[in-house]
Amino acid sequence: MSVKPEPASALFAGPFALATLSAPHSDAFPALVTPDGRTVDLRAALGIEGLTVLGVLEDWQRVLPQLRTLAANPDIAGVPLADLTVHAPLAPRQIFQSGANYRQHVIDLHVAHRAPGDDRSEDERRAEAAEIMDQRAAKDQPYVFTGLPTSITGPYDDVVLPHWAQQPDWELELAVVIGRPAYRVPVETAAEYVAGYTIANDLTDRATVFRRDMAAIGTDWLRSKNAPGFTPLGPWIVPAGSITDPGDLRLTLQLNGETMQDESTKDMMFGIARLISYVSQSARLLPGDLLLTGSPAGNGMHWGRLLRDGDVMDAAITGLGTQRTRCVAETS
Template sequence: MEKKRVNEFALGTFETAGEQFPGAVFGDQVVDLRTVLPGISRIGDLFADWDAHLDVLVSIDPAAAGARPLEGLNVLPPVQPVGSIIAAGANYREHVLQMSVAHKLGKEGADAAQLAADAAAEIDERGRSGDPYVWTGIPSAVSGAYDEVQLPDVGGNVDWELELGVVIGRRAHRVSADDAFDYVAGYTIVNDITARTLVPRNDIAMMGTDWFRAKNQPTFFPTGPYLVPTRFVPDPAKLRIRLSLNGNLMQDALADDLLFDIPSLIAYASSVAVLLPGDVLITGSPAGNGSHWGRYLQDGDVMEAEISGLGTQRSKVRGPSGQLPPWYVDRPVAVAAAGGAAR
C-alpha cells in the first residue's frame, strides 16, 4: 500500500505580472492554490473549511501540482483580504520595564532602578487581577514583509516592535481561554511600527494616548511573509523573535514572556468585540525597541526580522516625503505638538 504523502507548508499571497494568487509554499517552491482547491481565489477563502483544505495540501506532490519557484515573485501580506489588527500593548514584562525607564514613566524624580521596580510591581499586579491592554490597527496600514517602511511627514521617533501574530480562523465572540486555540488558524510575523512622538495627546490630556495616528500610518504593519498553520507550530511560546537594524541585533527573545498569554488575549478581546477570520492578534513586543536603545528609524535603515519557523522580513526605511498632509499645512502649532515636521 502506497504511503500517503505529508508535507509541511506555509501559506501566502503572491503577485506576478500584475496578477495576485494564493499559494502554498513548500521550501523554495509555490503551488497556486487555485489549481488544487477549486473555488479558492484568495487565502481568506480557506477559512470556510480550514482543516479540510489543509488536509488536501499536506498530501499533494508540489511538482505534480505545477509548483513554481518562489524567487522572483512579489510577496504580499499573506492573508487577503487583509483583516483588522487586534494589538496587545505592554504585554512583555521586560519590554514594559525598559519602556518605563526609557520614557521615565513613574514618580517624578525617580531614578532608573526605582522606575523599574515600580513598573515591575504594577505589571505583576495587572497580571494577577487586571485586563490586557488592547487597541486596533486598520487594514490599510498593513504592508508586505519586503515592502519599504515610509516615515511620516509629521511626527518622529519612529520605532520598531517585532511581534508574533496570531491569525484568527473562525468567528470568535465570548470565547473562553480554554477553547481559544480552536479559533487560531496559524501564526505570522508583524512589525508594529510606532511614531513615538504621536502617542501622547498633550492638547487633550484627559484622553491620554493616540494610537490611531501613532500606529496606523501607511506601511506601519509589515506582515508576513507567510501564514504558518497551527498544526506546524506545536508550541508558539517556544518561537524565537529576533530583529536586527543594519546588521545589529536589537531584539532577541522567546515568545514566552507574555503577561497575558495567547488564550487570555483571545478570551479578553472576544469578550468585547467579534473577531473575524483573517483578523490578526499581535501579542506584544519583546524588549529591545528603539526607545530602549535611544536609536530610532532613519532614511536608509534596513530592518531584518525573523520568528523561528515563520520566515523572515526585510524592510528598508524610506525617509519622509517632505510634503505636509493638507490637514497640517496651516496648523504649525499642531505640527509642533506632534513632534514637528519630519526631516
C-alpha cells in the first residue's frame, strides 16, 4: 500500500524532470514528465529498448538536448501521470551520504546525546557544540560514508519499520544526482558533474548508530541506516539547470501534518561543490550516483518523538516536488 500525493499545480521547477513510472501490470519505464503531468516513455522517444533512467544519465551530455526538445513540444501526450505509479526515479550503483553537515542539526544531536557523567547544562553543551561546528566548517573536511542501494524505495511507498529498530527517525535531505564520471575534481569545477537533484529521506535508527559493544569503532551506519526501504527517494530528478540556487532551497518535513523540519540549505557547512570534490578525491563517482548532502535540524531526537506505526511523513524541497510515505510496523 502507498500514500498518493496531493494534486499540485506545478509538480516541480523547470520544463521537465526524469522519473521511473509504470502502468498497471506493466514493467517500469524511464519517463520525461512535464510540470503539468504529461509523460513521455523515453524508451520509444529515444529509440533505445530496455532503457532506464540510469542509462539516460550515463549518456547525459548527449541526451540532455533531446530531452529539452521533447519537453518543448506542446503535442507530447503519453499516458497521464495520474494513471501511472511513480517509483524511485533511479537505481544508483553508489550512494554517498554526508553526515553532520547542517550546523543547527549537529548542535541539536550533540545536546540530545548526553555522554554518561556529563552534568553540564544544556546551554553549556550547546555552546560547546556551536564552537566545534564553527571550527569544523573553517578548518576541517566533510564527513561522508556510503549507503546501500537496497535501502531505496519509492516516494509514495510505505516504509516498514524493522522490529529491532527502537528509535527510528527521519532525516530529509537534498540528494545530488551525478551526471558524468568524476575523479579528483577541484571544487571550482565540481558543479559541472551534477545532472540534477531529487529528494531523499534518510531514515535512521538512533538506537543502533553507536556500537555499545565496540565503542572504540564508533558509528554503525550499516545497521542504523540501511534497512530495506529506509531511503524514500524522489519523485523526480529535476535537471540542475532548472534549480537556480541549490545552496538556498527550503526543506520541510511534516509528521502527521505537523512541521518538524523547516530549514534552508544555507545552513549546510559544506556546500555541494565541496562535497563532490571531497568524495572524488577518494572514490570515482559514476553517472547516476547519489550524494546525500545531510539533514537539517528538527529530527525526532530533537522533538522527543520518533517514528511509529501509522505515521505519515510529507517531505518537500523547493522546486523538487513532494513525497509522502506511511510508516508500517514490521510483522513477524
